[in-house]
Amino acid sequence: MARDLAIDLGTANTLVYMKGRGIVLNEPSVIALNRQTGEVLATGREAWQMIGRTPGYIVAVRPLRGGAITDFEITERMIRLLLQRVGVSRFTRPKVVICVPSAITEVERRAVTDAARRAGAADANLIEQPMAAAIGADLPIDEPVGNMVIDIGGGTSETAIISLGGIVALEAVRVGSFDIDAAIQNYVRREHGIAIGERTAEEIKVAIGSADPTHDENQAEVRGRDLMTGLPKTVLLTPEEVRFAIEDVISSIVASVIRCLSKAPPELSQDFLVRGMYLVGGGGLLRGLAERIERETQVPVRMSNVPLEAVVLGAGHVIEHYEALKGMFMGARR
């Protein structure tokens, strides 16, 4: 008998929760393929290490971009391999709950459920990421009070106001931490004339990236390929430069939070001043982001205790109480 599963199918990472067991898999959403034969060579962490470092016949790709499936066939293969790794076979077909961005289109929604069914799921249902994040972050969403959650993922940033187990207001932008990495890559190319890979850009973001000035303002040495000479080159990058580079992305995220706040009914709006908003998702770990949102909205921002696992934990809770919570699936309320 298969154990039912909850999957956080993120642009950056995929997490799997198994009913009665907890989180059984946490890997980057990357797959490495042989370009000529189409054969899968690696998935997850192993494939992530190959990004930008492969010979011509191997391609390491993220099949999800902006929270959406960009390559249906590759995503299906990735889901099938992930399910195999947690013990799903042709004979054990579990029920699966998958977390997806709330702004997903009908076509994308069908693509995800079809991919899961073809990969071995007996039944596949979807739940909005911010709703799952609020459940996983242990917010009192069963009460008639305003709970606000900001989920900043790899490809999407979503803000939701939740009360009495339902979404009251929602705002989503297809901008996330990968756009921050891309902005750093573009800045270094434009201002310093060197090309860097996406993994290097991510390392810069983690090392000196911030959304607001911090106490620790160290410079970083960046190594890449000189665009003029083609030779390896090292330049120094300051945190101020990185802040300038990522300003557009940060502004877009903050603006979406403000738009969501402005949609809140007045009775719930006053709750936020006392209870604050909760930040989840890997993008929320960017230094100074909570302070920046707090400064611009005048609402306290609190970091979840489980920022990276909140979404899959919430979906995991739904799979544990499947019958009672099946009304929360996307489509069930429409």
Place this chain on the structure above:
Amino acid sequence: MIVALSVLAIVVVAVILGLALRGRSKEDGVDSFRRQIDALSPEARKPTVDQVKSAERDADDDDSSTS
């Protein structure tokens, strides 16, 4: 006469059935909402969170014993 009585009986049974089902569906709505809210309570969520915390503790213990 018999036909008229039969039709009347069918109509009465249909009305009673319709009213009973209407009442039940209202009750189901209340019940399923109550069940959903109860399942979202902190007490209901505690086992899920505890399960993950204990798994993390086990993983930490494994790491410290191997290092």
